[in-house]
Amino acid sequence: MKYLQAVLGILFLTLTVYAHNPGADDSLPWIPFTWEPENPNKGIPEKTQFSIPVKITGISQQFEALINLNSMARTMLNGYAFDRCLKKYPALKQRIDTTRIAYIQDIFCPFLTKIELTLGEIVFPETDIPLFYNYLYTAADSLSAKSEKRIATIATDFFADGVLVIDYPNERLCRLNEIAESWKEKFYFVDIRKSKDYPKVILPLKIAGSTRNVIFETDCNMFPLLSTPSKISKIIDAKCCTDTLLLGYGAERIELYGYKIKGAVRLGPIVFDSCPIYEVEYIDDDDLNKAKVWGIIGNRYFLNRTIVIDYKNGKFGISY
Known part of the structure; x- marks a missing residue:
């Protein structure tokens, strides 16, 4: 009898967790993502940006798309890579509308x-996407190579009328129509600041005892937290540099320094694991002040949690 009660108790607990934590619910329309390490320090893996598998109906090749929130508002296709697709699939030219x-x-x-786009196993029919011809990745062999090639960037507008859930521990995400009422008990929610063009995910972090607004970025951000030297000077010990990164921009090399923060980093009741903050001189104080933000936060603070971004209602949630 005690054994049966124990089994029933475990089953009840499991069902309760699934009901409240979307990151544990395998029935949701999950799309797997893959991390792309881009840490310039060789031998130090870093989860900086992630991409998802993409297929375009009528093209046999499997592609990938980068997930880019905030630094880019528009979902787009790599125009150069798609032009190469047209050579093999000329019928697709009829779908290009130069009047839009x-x-x-x-x-x-x-x-x-x-x-028709297929992200993972989820189909999105009747999709209109611009062709961008200044794309960073040219994917010259996008049709002939055996490996997946990046052909798109999925941005904020793709989720603007719904909810984006990112389950970092299980490396998957999904787009939903609304937040389940039961989730609200297991997530801490803050408001997302609205802008004229699209909702930025700006979070009110408490850093070393003071509240500072930071932009949440998922793309090309190898830093857990970054800002300008003048802004971080008050919350670090300048003599305690914990990391040095060497970035390359063409022929130019830039050194970036990471420092230990004096105090905790919090979002409401959530206390994040200790990570260094980096000073970057290529971001201008005036630009941050104009945007009314203090800095930028990357993926690293959320790697052991599930987050929910409700673009429709302007909410950001993080699992307790």
Whole structure:
């Protein structure tokens, strides 16, 4: 009898966790993601950015798409890579609409219309995406290579009318229509600041006892937390440098320094694990002040948690 009660107790606990924690619910339409280490210090793996598998109906090749929140508002296809697809699949030219234009980074981009995207195993029909011809990754062998090639960036607009859930421990994400009422008991929620063009994920972090607004970035951010030298000077011991990174921009080499923070980093009741903060001189104080933010936070603080971004209602949740 005691054994049966124990089994029932475990079963009840398991069902309760699944009901309250979306990161534990395998029935959700999860899309797996893959980490891309880009730490310039060789031998030090760093989870900096992640991508998801993508297929375009009518093209046999498997591609990948980078998840980029905040630094880029628009989902886009790599125009150079897609042009190579047109050589093998010329019928896709009929789906390019040059009368519809997206203006991205000072470039006019036509739309590829009414295509069917499959992210992981989840199908998104009737999708319109601009073709961007200043893409960082040219993917010259995107059709001939056996490995997956990046052909797209999935940005904030893809989730703007719903909810994005990122389950970091299990390396997966999903897009939902709304937050389940039961989740609210297991997540701490804060408001997302609204902007004219798209909602930025700006979090009110308490750093070393003071509240500072930081932008949450998922793309190309190898730093757990970063800001300008003048802004971090009050919360670090300048004599206690814990890390040095060497970044390359063409022929230029830039050294970045990480420091231990004097005090804890918190989001409401959540206390994050200790991570260094990096000073970066290529970000200007005036730019941060204009955006009304203190710095940028990356993925690293959330690696052992599930987060929920409710773009529709302007909420950000982190699991307790």
